[in-house]
Amino acid sequence: RDVSNSDGSNSVPGPKMSTGPPASCKAAPIDVTPSLAPAVVRAAAAAAAATPATVLLVQYPPKLVARDDDDLDALRDDVQGDMQSVLERVDKSGRGVCVQASTLGSLEALLEFLRTEKIPVSAIAIGPVHRKDVMRASVMLESGKPEYAVIMAFDVRVEPDARALADKLGVQIFTNDIIYQLTLAFEKYMQKVRDDARRDAAPVAVFPAVLKVLPDFVFNAKDPIVIGVEVEEGTLRLQTPICVPSRDMLTLGRVTSIEKDHKARETAAAGEHVAIKIAPQSLDESTKAYGRHFGANDTLVSHVTRRSLDALKANFGDELSKDDIKLLFKLKQVCGVDKIG
DSSP, X not given: OBOOOTTSOOOSBBOOOBOSOOGGGTTOXXXXXXXXXXXXXXXXXXXHHTOTTSOOOOXXXXXXXXXXXXXXXXXXXXXXXXXXXXXXXXXXXXXXXXXXXXXXXXXXXXHHHHHHTTOXXXXXXXXXXXXXXXXXXXXXXXXXXXXXXEEEEESOOBOHHHHHHHHHHTXXXXXXXXXXXXXXXXXXXXXXHHHHHHHHHTTTOOOOEEEEEEEEEEEESSXXXXXXXXXXXXXXXXXXXXXXXXXXXXXXXXEEEEEETTEEESEEETTOEEEEEEEOSSTTGGGOOBTTTBOTTSEEEEOOOHHHHHHHHHHHGGGOOHHHHHHHHHHHHHTTXXXXX
């Protein structure tokens, strides 16, 4: 059968998908009343309406223009199937980036890339980027997910007023007519977002460690405390806050130096014997001394809090081993944190 192209021509035999409107009806809303809309277009609109919980913009749904002898039910099923596969990629929570493309096929390719990268999608569109698209993406700025205030636009025009609004609000718009280049730019952006988040979270995130004091290696009793320890569990890292659970959660300060065989280290693994410096972070901690406020029989541990656990999980989860996670649950109870999340 012959199927008309979007410009009204019939030069290509066989079914053909059209994903853009004729030049004469740019951005015009699709009328889906029974008297005016083809059945297959009504099917596409119905597929979109089936997901009211999602933010969805499909300005120009794919159309199959049927001739009298075509099977309308089969064409309707084709459109509904294509639309449903796309709609299923939209995160029902409304959280994620916005994706716009010139065709349904390129839209599906972008959605597949984002799925493999585990990036949620909050809205999809076929057609140019308008101010309303920028406003929709800006919702992520208000919802505490600024990294998702993004529009990925493949092979579509960005209206000048939309670009100006995006610059004003802080919405990122990535455009390209090559999918690889578009996804590469987005990957670089997300890597910077992750790196910035890790940098900001580093002073707060606390990795788990349990330390045993080596009483024969006490070099300075207080301000700063310089002692030898054995790392019994976990991994000790620079800037780890240290507390003494057996002394009413006495806090001593942060580890500012780790040495082994007179060489500076950034970490010390379980089983290692190292010398550490614990620098006080407050006037109260500066008064705490080995031999007076704690001794060789007291175990020292990383001081974990609800805030430190959240920061660790959100930004450094890929660095946690199964043993680390078990130790975190243990320290959560020791330090009186209600839950690890």
